[in-house]
Amino acid sequence: MNTSAHIDELKHTLHSLLNEAKLQGASAAEAGLNQENGLSVSVRLGEVETIEHHCDQGLGITVYFDQHKGSASTSDLSPDSIKETVRAACSIARYTSSDFCAGLPEHNLLQTEFPELDLYHPWSLTTDDAIDLATHCENTALNFHPAISNSEGASINSHQGIYILGNSLGFLHGYATTRHSLSCSVLAQAGDSMQRDFWYTVARNALHLDSPEQVGKTAAERTVRRLNARSLTPRQCPVLYSANIASGLFGSLIGAISGGALYRKSTFLLDCLDTLIFPEFVHIHEQPYLLGALGSAAYDNEGVATHTRDIVNQGLLRSYVLNSYSARKLGMQSTGNAGGIHNLTIESGTQTFAELLTTMDTGLYVTELMGQGVNIVTGDYSRGAAGFWVEHGVIQYPVEEITIAGNLKDMFKAIIAIGNDVDLRGNVRTGSVLIEHMSIAGV
Amino acid sequence: MELLLLAKNNLLASTGITDQDIEKVLNSLLSSPLDTADIYFQSTHSESWVLENGIIKEGHHSIEQGAGIRAVIGEKTGFAYTDRLELPMLMTATQHVKGILKQGQNAQVNLKNHRNAPILYPSLNPLKSLSDQQKVDLLQKIDRETRQLDSRIEEVIVSLLGEHEHILVVDQNGQLTADIRPLVRLNVTVIMLDNGRREQGSMGGGERSNYQYFIDEERALNYGKEAVRLALVNLEATAAPAGNMTVVLGPGWPGILLHEAIGHGLEGDFNRKGTSAFSGRVGERVASSLCTVVDDGSLQGRRGSLTIDDEGTATQQTVLIENGILKGYLQDKLNARLMGVAPTGNGRRESYASLPLPRMTNTYMLPGQDDPEEIIASVQHGLYAKNFAGGQVDITSGKFVFSASEAYLIEHGKITRPVKGATLIGNGPEVLTRVSMVGNDLALDSGVGTCGKEGQSVPVGVGQPTLKIDGLTVGGTHIA
Numbered sequence: 001m002n003t004s005a006h007i008d009e010l011k012h013t014l015h016s017l018l019n020e021a022k023l024q025g026a027s028a029a030e031a032g033l034n035q036e037n038g039l040s041v042s043v044r045l046g047e048v049e050t051i052e053h054h055c056d057q058g059l060g061i062t063v064y065f066d067q068h069k070g071s072a073s074t075s076d077l078s079p080d081s082i083k084e085t086v087r088a089a090c091s092i093a094r095y096t097s098s099d100f101c102a103g104l105p106e107h108n109l110l111q112t113e114f115p116e117l118d119l120y121h122p123w124s125l126t127t128d129d130a131i132d133l134a135t136h137c138e139n140t141a142l143n144f145h146p147a148i149s150n151s152e153g154a155s156i157n158s159h160q161g162i163y164i165l166g167n168s169l170g171f172l173h174g175y176a177t178t179r180h181s182l183s184c185s186v187l188a189q190a191g192d193s194m195q196r197d198f199w200y201t202v203a204r205n206a207l208h209l210d211s212p213e214q215v216g217k218t219a220a221e222r223t224v225r226r227l228n229a230r231s232l233t234p235r236q237c238p239v240l241y242s243a244n245i246a247s248g249l250f251g252s253l254i255g256a257i258s259g260g261a262l263y264r265k266s267t268f269l270l271d272c273l274d275t276l277i278f279p280e281f282v283h284i285h286e287q288p289y290l291l292g293a294l295g296s297a298a299y300d301n302e303g304v305a306t307h308t309r310d311i312v313n314q315g316l317l318r319s320y321v322l323n324s325y326s327a328r329k330l331g332m333q334s335t336g337n338a339g340g341i342h343n344l345t346i347e348s349g350t351q352t353f354a355e356l357l358t359t360m361d362t363g364l365y366v367t368e369l370m371g372q373g374v375n376i377v378t379g380d381y382s383r384g385a386a387g388f389w390v391e392h393g394v395i396q397y398p399v400e401e402i403t404i405a406g407n408l409k410d411m412f413k414a415i416i417a418i419g420n421d422v423d424l425r426g427n428v429r430t431g432s433v434l435i436e437h438m439s440i441a442g443v
Numbered sequence: 444m445e446l447l448l449l450a451k452n453n454l455l456a457s458t459g460i461t462d463q464d465i466e467k468v469l470n471s472l473l474s475s476p477l478d479t480a481d482i483y484f485q486s487t488h489s490e491s492w493v494l495e496n497g498i499i500k501e502g503h504h505s506i507e508q509g510a511g512i513r514a515v516i517g518e519k520t521g522f523a524y525t526d527r528l529e530l531p532m533l534m535t536a537t538q539h540v541k542g543i544l545k546q547g548q549n550a551q552v553n554l555k556n557h558r559n560a561p562i563l564y565p566s567l568n569p570l571k572s573l574s575d576q577q578k579v580d581l582l583q584k585i586d587r588e589t590r591q592l593d594s595r596i597e598e599v600i601v602s603l604l605g606e607h608e609h610i611l612v613v614d615q616n617g618q619l620t621a622d623i624r625p626l627v628r629l630n631v632t633v634i635m636l637d638n639g640r641r642e643q644g645s646m647g648g649g650e651r652s653n654y655q656y657f658i659d660e661e662r663a664l665n666y667g668k669e670a671v672r673l674a675l676v677n678l679e680a681t682a683a684p685a686g687n688m689t690v691v692l693g694p695g696w697p698g699i700l701l702h703e704a705i706g707h708g709l710e711g712d713f714n715r716k717g718t719s720a721f722s723g724r725v726g727e728r729v730a731s732s733l734c735t736v737v738d739d740g741s742l743q744g745r746r747g748s749l750t751i752d753d754e755g756t757a758t759q760q761t762v763l764i765e766n767g768i769l770k771g772y773l774q775d776k777l778n779a780r781l782m783g784v785a786p787t788g789n790g791r792r793e794s795y796a797s798l799p800l801p802r803m804t805n806t807y808m809l810p811g812q813d814d815p816e817e818i819i820a821s822v823q824h825g826l827y828a829k830n831f832a833g834g835q836v837d838i839t840s841g842k843f844v845f846s847a848s849e850a851y852l853i854e855h856g857k858i859t860r861p862v863k864g865a866t867l868i869g870n871g872p873e874v875l876t877r878v879s880m881v882g883n884d885l886a887l888d889s890g891v892g893t894c895g896k897e898g899q900s901v902p903v904g905v906g907q908p909t910l911k912i913d914g915l916t917v918g919g920t921h922i923a
Binding site for chain 1: 490495498499500501502503504505506507508509518519520521522523524525526527536539540542543575576578579597598600634636641642643683685686687716717718720796798832833834835836837839840842843844845846863864865866868869870914916917918919920921922923
């Protein structure tokens with residue numbers, strides 16, 4: 001597909017959609033259009049399990065009649081359906097209330113520069129290639145250790161998409177992205193104990209994926225090391241979050257400083273701007289312009305320009321995470337975060353993972369969390385966990401069927417160190433995080 | 444038959460796709476030997492309305508439609524879909540699917556109209572059951588009346604969701620089955636402030652009917668009352684205990700225990716592959732003899748109910764555990780065939796764009812003999828958990844969690860003070876063996892459950908009577 005021609009065609013569709021909204025009487029409108037396609041192949045125990053061809057499209061429109069808002073979406077992009085969708089949005093706007101905060105972003109906040117962010121790298125992957133890669137990955141895992149007893153398989157996903165956004169202030173832009181991933185999940189058995197774990201690699205550019213051997217080996221290692229896990233009796237102790245799950249802690253931070261939680265006063269970080277919420281060594285940035293990164297974007301879901309900025313500096317909360325609506329509710333300005341954050345980067349410390357274990361000395365190294373036990377209103381935190389018990393900086397044995405609990409406000413302040421083992425696979429980039437003490441429950 | 448015509452009319456009339464076109468697609472698909480094949484047509488109209496800060500803040504209308512085409516040989520599945528209901532797009536998708544198949548002879552299958560199972564819910568469009576003005580008025584009434592309940596209420600958020608889904612499944616024998624599925628849900632969240640402390644309470648419900656459900660018996664207004672009650676309990680709550688103790692679970696929604704601890708581990712795919720902690724254990728004791736657990740997709744109007752599943756199989760009541768003994772698994776067509784058993788009507792998919800998987804419908808435990816008050820009175824020291832937020836399970840290790848959102852200490856046989864929500868963790872194959880009392884007060888949940896598996900969400904129901912479990916880990920912060 002000729003991407004730029006296709007983007008132009010979809011821009012045209014979007015433009016006529018915005019015109020249609022105007023014709024139907026809307027004073028302002030905003031619309032987004034996406035087309036995605038991809039291939040997913042999974043193999044299990046050396047045999048192909050599924051081959052899926054994906055092909056999705058969608059269109060969403062929001063209209064404003066003065067400050068009455070209505071929205072509608074459809075997966076059918078035929079001209080009739082587009083008209084019908086605009087009509088549905090307009091009809092809804094007749095029944096919503098006038099809301100002084102509703103409306104398009106301020107004109108001067110819209111993005112006007114569109115740097116190349118290196119997000120589009122199509123992969124000419126045939127189904128047979130995909131099968132070979134996945135098979136190779138799974139084989140590595142299956143042959144890694146005699147305790148590996150079964151498999152949930154390995155799978156390859158390769159997707160590309162085009163995203164167009166426009167509004168009646170004249171903003172109209174589109175871009176294409178790709179996303180490729182390889183994952184593997186295997187089981188290990190020892191006596192009555194059966195365990196499963198997985199690993200994956202993901203990148204915009206297939207050349208940046210970890211090798212199938214690396215993914216398979218890591219999946220197998222992670223599985224085998226969980227065998228013969230025990231529980232722990234209740235105690236207070238230090239907890240070390242592995243880098244891949246520590247991202248969740250900062251995800252909760254973003255939830256707590258997001259406009260919606262703030263204007264509803266339903267956050268444990270209410271009125272905390274410019275106060276110390278972390279120890280002074282903690283710095284957290286938003287980096288929307290990282291080349292080729294998974295969370296990069298020059299503008300948010302409303303077309304507002306994104307900015308490289310500090311969220312936390314020397315432990316102080318320096319900025320909220322706002323869209324236009326929540327910004328107006330708070331009497332502030334949008335931070336370009338309609339739809340979320342773009343590459344939240346937690347500045348890493350100097351310690352390696354091994355050094356973090358030594359710093360912790362005796363405590364819990366957590367590698368898996370279960371459940372949704374995080375209350376953003378109060379900061380109360382209680383989740384199921386699995387990992388390893390550590391004594392004198394050395395891993396002793398795997399643990400499971402335990403909970404870890406605390407309050408996020410205290411946990412943030414009790415961070416002792418952040419490792420340099422940064423996990424780059426997501427929108428939150430952090431190393432492992434050591435927390436001075438939490439409550440553990442188990443048998 | 445009327446249902447089939449209605450569904451066909453809704454899905455295909457405007458697209459120009461005829462029975463002959465469907466036969467053409469099917470015969471192209473079947474031009475190789477295969478075990479299962481289907482074409483799944485779906486269209487879903489949905490809407491949502493949100494009230495916040497006393498005003499109707501948002502309304503959204505959505506149309507999703509498309510067709511998924513699947514072919515299965517042995518354990519291999521080929522799948523493609525299109526959101527354009529046009530013959531050339533269906534043929535292209537079919538070509539993609541045939542990538543996994545060996546070429547074979549020409550097939551000749553003709554469409555047959557399948558007799559439908561008894562219909563469990565009305566086919567009328569719930570989105571039209573109230574005018575838009577009436578919907579808005581309902582939300583405002585709930586807001587007004589809820590705010591009057593307590594001066595400490597800072598914010599009331601009310602959301603109303605409605606969905607009208609048409610599906611048409613054509614299987615490899617040319618059998619056509621259809622379903623028209625309404626689904627409504629209403630939720631009330633309140634935020635309360637007392638002495639500088641802020642807490643939230645939420646309550647909602649719904650079923651497969653229409654918006655009148657929320658007006659009948661003043662249900663929606665009662666959700667508001669219940670949300671306020673929950674926020675008030677939270678305002679009083681102190682640190683939850685940490686450690687292993689006797690836990691009494693209230694009736695209804697705490698049945699999420701069964702969903703996480705038992706249900707997922709009994710889904711056919713995991714058991715065929717031998718990856719579940721319950722694999723190969725049919726006939727063994729996995730619960731105390733007081734426990735009988737069923738999954739029933741054929742209950743009238745429930746959120747988890749389906750007249751037919753997404754493969755066209757009629758739903759049924761499936762006994763999972765009978766008097767403590769594991770009886771069977773939840774099956775879709777693929778896993779049932781590979782395990783040599785019959786499908787149980789549990790083949791479900793989020794939409795035409797996803798493959799069917801064995802999934803739960805309404806999962807609950809049958810009532811026992813005990814008076815709930817006697818169950819509480821029998822506990823010297825423990826936790827009474829009445830409401831839950833959500834849960835998760837690792838089906839291989841069997842470890843599961845569910846998070847209490849309303850809990851109390853039990854001291855010397857009496858419920859004393861509320862404690863903060865905490866995660867409870869246990870081992871699926873063990874937890875029900877420690878059930879020592881089962882109440883006579885079976886209740887099903889209010890109709891808010893959504894289950895996620897492999898990225899696909901489907902509506903489900905749960906239920907149970909009051910249960911006493913002798914030993915479950917409570918993940919609080921207070922270490923005795």
